[in-house]
Structures are given as structure tokens and as C-alpha cells.
Amino acid sequence: MLLEVSELAVDVATRRGLQRVVDGTSFSLGEGESLGVVGESGSGKTMTALALMGLTPEAAQVSGSIRFEERELVGLDEDELRRLRGDRIAMIFQEPMTALNPLRRVGAQVAEPLMLHRALSKREAHARAVALLEHVRLAEPERAARSYPFALSGGERQRAMIAMAIGCSPRLVIADEPTTALDVTVQARILALIDGLRVESKMAILLVSHDLAVIAGHCDRVIVMYAGMIMESGPVEAVLREPRNPYTLALLEARPRPGAPRGARLATIPGAPPVAEIHREGCPFAGRCALTIAICRSVPPPEVAFDAGHISRCHRAGEVGAVR
Amino acid sequence: MSDAPLLEVSSLVKTYRSPGIGPFARKNARPALAGISFSMHQGRSFGIVGESGSGKSTLARIALALDRPDSGAVRLQGRSLFDLPRRELRPMRAHMQMIFQDPYGSLDPRQRVEKIVAEPLAALGGATGAERRARVRASLQAVGLKASDASKHPHEFSGGQRQRIAIARALITRPRLVVADEPVSALDVSVQAQTLNLMSDLERQAGVTFLLISHDLAVVAHICETTAVMYRGRIVEIGETAAMFANPAHPYTRELVDATPRLDQPTRAPLAPTNGGPEAAEGCPYVARCAFARPRCREEAPRLETKGGGSRKVACHFPLD
Numbered sequence: 136m137l138l139e140v141s142e143l144a145v146d147v148a149t150r151r152g153l154q155r156v157v158d159g160t161s162f163s164l165g166e167g168e169s170l171g172v173v174g175e176s177g178s179g180k181t182m183t184a185l186a187l188m189g190l191t192p193e194a195a196q197v198s199g200s201i202r203f204e205e206r207e208l209v210g211l212d213e214d215e216l217r218r219l220r221g222d223r224i225a226m227i228f229q230e231p232m233t234a235l236n237p238l239r240r241v242g243a244q245v246a247e248p249l250m251l252h253r254a255l256s257k258r259e260a261h262a263r264a265v266a267l268l269e270h271v272r273l274a275e276p277e278r279a280a281r282s283y284p285f286a287l288s289g290g291e292r293q294r295a296m297i298a299m300a301i302g303c304s305p306r307l308v309i310a311d312e313p314t315t316a317l318d319v320t321v322q323a324r325i326l327a328l329i330d331g332l333r334v335e336s337k338m339a340i341l342l343v344s345h346d347l348a349v350i351a352g353h354c355d356r357v358i359v360m361y362a363g364m365i366m367e368s369g370p371v372e373a374v375l376r377e378p379r380n381p382y383t384l385a386l387l388e389a390r391p392r393p394g395a396p397r398g399a400r401l402a403t404i405p406g407a408p409p410v411a412e413i414h415r416e417g418c419p420f421a422g423r424c425a426l427t428i429a430i431c432r433s434v435p436p437p438e439v440a441f442d443a444g445h446i447s448r449c450h451r452a453g454e455v456g457a458v459r
Numbered sequence: 460m461s462d463a464p465l466l467e468v469s470s471l472v473k474t475y476r477s478p479g480i481g482p483f484a485r486k487n488a489r490p491a492l493a494g495i496s497f498s499m500h501q502g503r504s505f506g507i508v509g510e511s512g513s514g515k516s517t518l519a520r521i522a523l524a525l526d527r528p529d530s531g532a533v534r535l536q537g538r539s540l541f542d543l544p545r546r547e548l549r550p551m552r553a554h555m556q557m558i559f560q561d562p563y564g565s566l567d568p569r570q571r572v573e574k575i576v577a578e579p580l581a582a583l584g585g586a587t588g589a590e591r592r593a594r595v596r597a598s599l600q601a602v603g604l605k606a607s608d609a610s611k612h613p614h615e616f617s618g619g620q621r622q623r624i625a626i627a628r629a630l631i632t633r634p635r636l637v638v639a640d641e642p643v644s645a646l647d648v649s650v651q652a653q654t655l656n657l658m659s660d661l662e663r664q665a666g667v668t669f670l671l672i673s674h675d676l677a678v679v680a681h682i683c684e685t686t687a688v689m690y691r692g693r694i695v696e697i698g699e700t701a702a703m704f705a706n707p708a709h710p711y712t713r714e715l716v717d718a719t720p721r722l723d724q725p726t727r728a729p730l731a732p733t734n735g736g737p738e739a740a741e742g743c744p745y746v747a748r749c750a751f752a753r754p755r756c757r758e759e760a761p762r763l764e765t766k767g768g769g770s771r772k773v774a775c776h777f778p779l780d
Contacts, residue, residue: 175647176618289511318510319674323718345648348720375722389652391681393721397701398659398681404649407617423649 136202137306137339138164138187143199143209145182145191145363155415156182158363159199164307167337169330171350171371173386174360175408180343183360184309187341188226189216204306222252225300227329229312231292234299235284242268242280245299252303267298271328290321294328301332308333311343326353347386351375356444359383362409362419369445379439379447379455381424418450426451463537464498465668466505466522466636471495471531473517491517492528493692499685501635504662504669506683506700508676508715513689515672519638522670523555524548535636553583556629558622560641565625566613572599573609576628583632598627601665602657619650626657630665637661638670643678651678658682676704676719685770688712691744694763698771708766708778710749743776751777 145157157179164170174180185191187201189208201208204223208216220226228234235244245267246260255263261280268276271294284292293313300308310329314322330353333340344350350357351371358368359382367380378384388402406423418424421431430450439452449455473492491514499505507515520526522533524540533540535551543551556579559565566575576595580586586594596606602623613621622642629637639658643651659682661667673679679686679700686700688711696709707713742757743749749756755776763774 175649319676319720320510320714320718322720346720347648348722351722352720386648387722389648390722391655391677393677393680394701394705395681397684398662400659401652401656401681403652403656407619408647408649 136163137166137168137204138341139200139202140187141200141202143183143186143197143201145179145186146196146198147182147192148194148196153196156195156363157186158419160358160360160363160365162358162365162368164339164341166306166339167333168356169333169340169342169354171354171357172341172343172360173345173347173350173357175345177362177408178360179363180360181311182363184226184311184341184343187307187309188220188224189213190220190226218252221248221300221305222303223305224307224309225303225305227293227296227300227308227310227313229315231289231296232284234296235292237284239283240280241282241284241287241295245280245295245302248299248302263302264298267302268295271295271298271301273298289317290325293317293321293325297325297328297332301336301338304336305338307339307341309341309343312345313342314349315345322349329353347375348390359386362415364419365448366420367445367447367449369441370443373441373443373445377441377445379441379445379452380449381426381451381455382420383447384455385423385425418448426454464534465501465536466670467498467532467534468518468522469496469532469534471518471521471528471533473514473521473526473528475517490514490529490692492521492531495531495689495692495694497687497694497697499668499670501666501668502662503684504658504671504682506679506686507670507672507689508674508679508686509689510674512691514692515689516640518689519557519640519670519672523557523638524552549583553579553632554634555636555638556632556634557638557640558625558629558642560645566621568613570612571609572611572613572624575613575624576609576631578628579632594631595627598631599624601630601661602627603653617650618646619653622646622650622654623657626654626661630661630667633665635666635668636670637667638672640672641674642671644673644675655681676715680704688715693744693774694772695745695775696771696773697763698769698773702769703771708771708773709745709775710751710779711745713779714748743774751779753777 141161143157143160146153146155160183172180186197191197197209242261242264245264249255249260249263265276265280268279273279273291273294314325342354354371357371357374359366361382367374367383385404389404404423409419417432417434418436421427436448436450439447471492472490472494474490495518509515521528527541535554573595576598577591580591595609599606599608604623643654658669669682671679671682683700687694687697690711696712704716707716743761746752746756761774761776763772766773766778
């Protein structure tokens with residue numbers, strides 16, 4: 136296994152005490168596989184992604200285990216992590232401007248990891264950067280390499296960031312909402328580009344998104360997170376066709392459906408997305424769930440296994456029916 | 460009830476002067492709106508879809524008389540907004556309000572909900588203390604909040620509730636028209652549904668008609684009877700929303716529909732370049748991106764014309780079947 140995460144927990148120090156924002160998540164990812172992580176605000180999906188890169192904020196404590204290429208990353212010192220980042224593990228963010236330096240030319244930024252991790256000369260690295268920009272299908276890669284980030288469109292900047300991420304042929308790319316800020320037509324092209332890169336170089340993708348439909352089209356497996364906990368996981372088709380967790384089901388039913396009559400009542404989830412809690416008893420979704428019974432409020436939900444690696448964490452998992 | 464459209468915009472043209480980047484300033488001056496006309500009727504919400512740079516937000520500002528067009532007219536219930544003297548425009552503003560994408564950014568965190576929601580009333584110069592409080596309470600209740608919420612501050616509410624506060628503020632003048640610019644795109648899925656249901660209720664029960672601007676076709680189809688698809692400052696297709704998305708006639712509409720992620724099928728990514736390259740002086744604005752372009756498309760700009768006898772109009776020389 137390329138990546139094996141077990142019982143990963145992240146606690147963040149706040150004025151109210153330690154808050155558990157990632158609560159014992161376990162999952163694994165093989166070569167060339169794509170895993171989607173879906174969740175709403177406060178689900179812990181971004182913090183999970185940051186923990187894999189060793190990029191959690193200073194106030195956060197990470198525990199549990201993250202094994203990547205047979206190495207334990209939790210507790211690894213910053214120098215070692217820096218050697219991994221941008222080389223074996225790369226990250227693509229929602230807003231390219233957080234990763235791109237506005238004051239440096241795009242080509243120099245794409246070249247930098249190659250000089251750092253591959254010891255290429257400036258000239259070699261620059262030539263390779265132009266080739267990478269062409270590889271991510273930027274029109275006029277030479278011009279793009281000479282440009283400053285502001286001169287590129289949002290989609291072009293996202294392509295440049297992908298070029299920077301794949302330069303050293305990472306084995307794992309973590310993409311956190313990589314297309315959320317883009318127009319839907321640009322989004323489709325960027326996701327197709329990421330798919331193509333994954334297939335051709337067998338890198339694994341962890342795709343973090345709030346949008347189940349984005350994950351549906353681009354991932355083999357999905358984990359559904361809520362309040363720091365994995366509520367359901369499994370092959371994308373099984374989870375979407377036959378959700379076994381009330382939260383997944385509610386997410387699917389809350390979306391307007393193509394072809395439904397105008398103004399048709401949408402199923403709603405009462406209440407608001409969770410805020411991180413210091414103490415929690417029972418299931419984090421209990422307060423909003425239509426199936427809640429007494430035990431849900433007092434005992435953490437067990438993992439219930441269905442076919443082919445399809446797991447739901449719910450006291451009443453067997454009663455969540457097929458909907459589609 | 461009169462037959463006059465609730466809102467009628469005709470031949471709107473607007474060009475922004477790009478702030479001087481030397482010799483490039485002139486070249487980039489592409490009109491944000493290049494002749495937009497449509498009308499919408501009471502009780503039938505209207506959608507605008509299109510990507511960034513299509514001019515949809517410029518259109519919203521001009522429809523609300525927050526900005527003036529270079530030419531063209533906007534009529535609200537038959538009255539031409541840009542021909543009205545200022546003192547007559549002011550009371551007209553009570554009939555039209557706006558809600559924005561970011562419910563947090565549009566609410567002043569230091570003010571109590573009472574003051575935030577009452578703000579459009581103050582701007583119109585009406586309503587004294589007791590009446591004002593009563594209307595704030597009624598407005599909060601209309602969006603499913605409690606009257607007692609009036610004394611709280613925005614940070615005490617969740618994202619979905621803050622969007623309700625913004626909607627309550629828009630409703631307080633009892634507007635006929637509410638322009639909603641991406642009202643749910645910053646909200647989590649689980650609270651999006653609550654807001655969309657609320658918008659449907661308001662249309663049916665409070666006589667509010669929405670001009671909804673969104674990139675999300677499913678959201679637009681859920682609320683709007685008719686939708687216009689904009690591309691580079693023009694309407695390229697307009698028609699009954701569900702029929703148009705099920706069976707697009709313009710290649711750009713088709714591209715939008717195909718690119719929208721769906722749970723039941725993989726999205727199809729078009730192979731054409733994204734930015735479409737420089738715009739030809741003549742010809743169709745979409746030609747550089749169009750998978751179906753023929754020579755005529757480069758020579759002559761298509762006009763928005765009726766297709767198939769119904770309400771559908773499309774600006775394409777070779778519309779899809």
C-alpha cells in the first residue's frame with residue numbers, strides 16, 4: 136500500500152481547550168488509485184489533507200499513524216518532511232495564488248522543485264518547466280513560463296500549479312478543492328487533466344471536495360466525513376447508489392435533481408453543520424439525523440461492513456435503504 | 460393585474476474603461492454587455508447562467524439601477540428607471556432588492572440583526588421606531604428565524620442562518636423583484652436545500668420574483684421558469700429552463716450542461732481550448748471554442764432568433780437539434 140492512515144487524530148488548541156477536528160480516521164490508498172474525501176465545512180477533510188503533508192497549523196497536535204511508502208510520517212522532523220513534499224507527495228490547492236508567488240515568473244516557480252529535489256541546473260530546470268507547462272496543456276508554454284501569475288487566467292494558473300506539483304513525478308497528489316473557484320467548463324477540463332496524469336504516471340490522487348458529483352466522476356473510492364469522523368466509505372458507485380449512512384443519504388437528497396419539477400420540495404437536513412467539540416458522546420450527526428434513537432446520543436456508532444469494502448459508521452446502518 | 464412585465468431590459472450596452480495599463484487599455488475594452496434584452500414576469504423567476512466575464516453581474520447591477528448602461532433601458536413595472544428623476548427613483552428602489560453570495564461579508568459584524576435587517580428602510584427614509592421593529596420581526600419570521608434573533612449579532616448564527624438574515628433584509632421593503640447573485644454557492648449542501656425551499660416559498664407566498672444569477676444549472680432549474688445563457692456580454696440562448704438544459708440548442712449551452720458534474724454519469728470534458736482566444740471583430744463570439752463552427756460563423760455574428768415555434772431563442776447559425 137502506498138499510503139496507510141490509521142486512527143489519525145488532530146487536536147487543535149483553542150481558548151476553550153483542545154478541540155478534536157479529525158477523530159480517528161483510517162483509510163488507505165494504492166498506486167494509481169483515486170480516493171475522494173467529501174464533507175461540509177467542519178468535517179475535517181482539509182485538516183486530514185494537511186496532516187498527510189505535515190502542514191497542520193502550529194496549534195494542532197497530530198496523533199495516530201500515517202505510513203507513506205513504508206515510512207511513518209507522524210513525528211517525522213521538518214527537514215525530512217520538506218524532502219518529501221514537492222517530491223514524493225505534492226499538493227494542489229483551491230486557490231493557486233496561495234501556492235504561487237505573485238512576484239516570481241511562473242517558469243521559475245515550476246523549475247524550483249526540480250532544482251531542489253532533482254539537483255537540475257537552472258537551465259535544465261527551466262527547459263523542463265516549459266515542457267511541464269506544455270504537458271498540462273497551457274497554450275503557449277514559453278509565454279506562460281515568462282509570465283507572472285497575475286497575467287494568467289484562473290484556469291491557466293491552476294494548470295501552472297499542477298505543472299509545479301507533478302514536476303518530480305510524485306507518487307501521491309493531494310488536491311484540496313482544486314476546481315471549486317473555477318467556472319464549470321474550466322473545472323471539467325482541469326479534472327480531465329488530473330485524470331489523464333494519474334493514468335499515465337500511476338500516481339495516486341486524494342481529491343478533497345464538498346461536491347459529491349465531482350467525486351462521483353473522478354474517483355474509485357470515497358470517504359464521507361462529518362465532524363472529523365468518517366461516516367461512510369467504499370467504492371464510489373456503491374456509496375452513491377446504496378448509501379448506508381443517513382448522512383450520505385441526506386447529502387444526496389438535498390441536491391436539486393435534474394429533471395425534477397421546478398420548486399419541488401428538497402429534503403433538508405435540520406440544524407447547521409457541526410462545530411468542533413471538546414467532548415462528544417455518541418454519534419456526531421445524532422442531532423440532525425432522522426433515524427436517531429437513544430443509543431445514538433450516548434454510544435459512538437460502530438463500523439458496519441457491507442459488500443466489497445463498503446463501510447458505514449451508524450447504529451442503524453442496516454436500516455438505511457436503497458434510494459436510487 | 461397588468462400585463463406589463465415586472466422587469467424589462469432592452470438593448471443594454473455597457474463598456475468599462477479598463478484602468479490604464481498603457482497601450483493595452485484600449486485593446487481590452489470589450490463590452491461587458493453587448494446588447495442584452497429580455498423581460499420577466501411576476502411570479503416567474505428568471506435565471507441567468509454563464510461563466511466569469513460573461514457580464515452577468517454587470518447586468519444585475521444595471522437591473523437594480525446601481526450602475527448606468529452606456530445605452531439601453533431598464534423598466535420596472537413599466538417605468539423606465541434611467542429616465543426617472545432621482546427623487547422618483549428612490550421610492551422605486553423599495554420594489555427591488557438584492558442578496559449576495561457571501562452572507563458573512565454582506566452583514567456588518569458589529570451591528571445587531573435588528574439594525575442590519577432594517578437598513579433598507581432607513582435608506583428609504585420611512586418607518587418610525589415601533590413600525591420598524593414590527594417589520595423587522597415580520598421579516599425575520601418570514602425567513603424562518605425568531606423575532607428574538609433581532610437582538611443578536613451575525614457571528615451568533617451559522618452560515619445558512621446568516622443567508623436568511625440577508626434575505627430578511629431584502630424582504631423588509633416588500634420588494635417585487637429580488638436579484639440574487641449566487642445566493643447558495645457559499646453554503647454547505649445541507650443548508651443549500653433550506654435556502655432554496657425558502658426561495659420557492661417566497662415566490663409562491665410573498666409575491667417575490669427572483670432574478671437568479673448562478674453558475675449552478677441545477678439550482679437555476681430548481682427556481683427559474685425561464686433562463687438566459689450569457690456568453691461574453693450577449694445572450695446566446697434563452698428559453699424554458701428544464702427544456703433548454705435537457706435539449707440545448709446552442710453549443711455553449713451544451714458545453715455548460717456537459718461540463719456540469721452529475722452523480723449518475725461522468726462529465727464530458729470538451730477538447731476545445733478554454734479561453735477561446737482573441738475575439739474576432741465580426742462573427743460569432745463563441746466561434747473559437749465551438750466544436751461545430753463553420754466558415755459562416757467567422758464572418759457573420761448570429762442574431763438571437765426564435766427556434767422551433769416556442770419561447771426558445773438561440774443565437775447560432777447552426778443550432779443543435
